Amino acid sequence: MRNGNAERLAARIETMRADLVALTQDLIRIPTLNPPGENYRDICDYLDRRLTASGFATQLLRAEGTPGDSTRYPRWNIVARREGRMPGQCVHFNSHTDVVETGKGWTVDPFGGVVKDGRVYGRGACDMKGGLAASIIAAEAFIAENPDFAGAIEISGTADEETGGYGGVAWLAEKGYFSPERVQHVIIPEPLNKDRVCLGHRGVWWAEIETKGRIAHGSMPFLGDCAVRHMGAVMRAMEDDLFPKLAAKSTSMPVVPDGARNSTMNINSLHGGQAEPEADYTGFPSACVPDSARMVVDRRYLIEENAEEVRGEIVDLLEGLKAGRKDFDYALKELWQVSPTMTERDAPVVVAVADAIETVLKRPPVYVVSPGTYDQKHIDRIGKLKNCIAYGPGILDLAHQPDEYVGIDDMVESATIMAVALGDLLAGGAASAKVGK
Ligand SMILES: [Zn+2]
Numbered sequence: 001m002r003n004g005n006a007e008r009l010a011a012r013i014e015t016m017r018a019d020l021v022a023l024t025q026d027l028i029r030i031p032t033l034n035p036p037g038e039n040y041r042d043i044c045d046y047l048d049r050r051l052t053a054s055g056f057a058t059q060l061l062r063a064e065g066t067p068g069d070s071t072r073y074p075r076w077n078i079v080a081r082r083e084g085r086m087p088g089q090c091v092h093f094n095s096h097t098d099v100v101e102t103g104k105g106w107t108v109d110p111f112g113g114v115v116k117d118g119r120v121y122g123r124g125a126c127d128m129k130g131g132l133a134a135s136i137i138a139a140e141a142f143i144a145e146n147p148d149f150a151g152a153i154e155i156s157g158t159a160d161e162e163t164g165g166y167g168g169v170a171w172l173a174e175k176g177y178f179s180p181e182r183v184q185h186v187i188i189p190e191p192l193n194k195d196r197v198c199l200g201h202r203g204v205w206w207a208e209i210e211t212k213g214r215i216a217h218g219s220m221p222f223l224g225d226c227a228v229r230h231m232g233a234v235m236r237a238m239e240d241d242l243f244p245k246l247a248a249k250s251t252s253m254p255v256v257p258d259g260a261r262n263s264t265m266n267i268n269s270l271h272g273g274q275a276e277p278e279a280d281y282t283g284f285p286s287a288c289v290p291d292s293a294r295m296v297v298d299r300r301y302l303i304e305e306n307a308e309e310v311r312g313e314i315v316d317l318l319e320g321l322k323a324g325r326k327d328f329d330y331a332l333k334e335l336w337q338v339s340p341t342m343t344e345r346d347a348p349v350v351v352a353v354a355d356a357i358e359t360v361l362k363r364p365p366v367y368v369v370s371p372g373t374y375d376q377k378h379i380d381r382i383g384k385l386k387n388c389i390a391y392g393p394g395i396l397d398l399a400h401q402p403d404e405y406v407g408i409d410d411m412v413e414s415a416t417i418m419a420v421a422l423g424d425l426l427a428g429g430a431a432s433a434k435v436g437k
Contacts, residue, residue: 006420010360023133025115027043030042034068037167056080063075075160075167078156088152089151090183091186091349091422094379096160096162098159098162102402103401110122125406131189138415141419149423150426151425164336168375170382174382183385184348184385187349187353187388187390189392190370192390193395197368201377203307204338205310206298207332208333210295213289219287228273233321234330247262251303264299270295273288341380347387349425370396
């Protein structure tokens with residue numbers, strides 16, 4: 001029965017292949033660049049027309065007052081819901097509609113939706129308009145094959161994931177759109193590859209470290225105190241002690257790629273002394289001892305760690321320098337923090353998608369955790385919903401790159417997997433399917 005349904009869904013989606021490609025092209029052709037957050041209303045209107053025609057009740061929601069929201073760049077989101085014939089559980093597909101800047105190096109029009117060699121090219125093709133299109137086709141195919149389904153299907157297109165998700169999923173979660181009473185299962189079609197179930201992500205801790213000095217004439221540095229040299233001492237301590245310590249910490253999280261299976265820290269930026277002159281400034285700098293140097297660090301942490309420990313490591317390093325180095329003084333400002341999250345492997349949405357991968361691709365799924373965060377953080381923390389994964393077509397490494405693309409066969413296969421998993425979840429079958437095997 002279940003395999004029969006999978007075969008019917010696969011056949012139905014095969015007939016929708018051209019529609020899936022056209023839908024992906026249409027979405028790519030709406031340039032939803034973020035920042036600043038362009039054309040959010042246009043893409044919501046497009047999705048509104050499509051999903052209304054498929055029997056969904058839609059809501060267009062502006063996240064007024066969130067970071068970046070303005071009259072010129074309003075943060076529009078769409079939430080579409082299709083009720084089944086009978087009450088039951090709700091499966092929600094959430095995709096972000098924003099894309100990052102194109103950058104240099106493209107050989108095709110980044111907003112042309114070019115189809116070539118079995119791929120659709122464009123900014124956002126894999127991250128994540130291909131995934132959004134696949135989830136829409138999956139839902140439409142499922143409804144066509146199972147018009148009397150129980151429960152509800154939701155599809156959302158949300159703003160600002162690339163800049164933190166505060167005008168998108170975070171805002172919707174705060175308004176109750178991801179509350180466990182309304183939504184029971186969430187699939188985020190980010191490009192994690194068609195055979196992988198992404199359970200969650202590592203944690204994030206961003207901070208700015210400032211070392212302090214005293215200004216003086218550059219010809220007599222001994223009369224001042226050089227903040228950049230103090231920052232040099234911070235970097236030396238990081239190289240000698242902190243980086244080796246982070247590299248030695250490993251996790252039970254199946255993070256990909258392998259290098260992200262340890263704690264990591266990036267130095268995002270470093271500024272000391274005079275501000276960089278404008279590019280067209282032709283004069284010399286003045287002779288001054290810098291009285292301030294600032295560094296921004298991006299620390300990614302593991303589920304075995306917590307934000308207090310992460311902060312404590314940096315404080316210990318700075319306090320050690322303060323105790324041992326003449327005139328060393330610092331300030332530490334925490335900028336952003338996201339806790340790590342990892343959905344349990346026996347959660348219904350994990351089991352259903354894993355089973356669907358096995359049914360459709362005839363091989364077991366790979367369980368992964370993302371090195372960076374995505375909107376699951378808001379669904380977990382604000383929505384209090386733990387039954388959430390990322391699953392979608394596309395190769396993660398292509399995200400944000402020039403000549404980004406999504407494979408058409410990959411989209412077809414992952415749409416089939418989404419439709420099969422949808423059927424399983426709405427039938428309340430994730431657990432029973434396990435027993436039946
Ligand atoms: Zn994305």
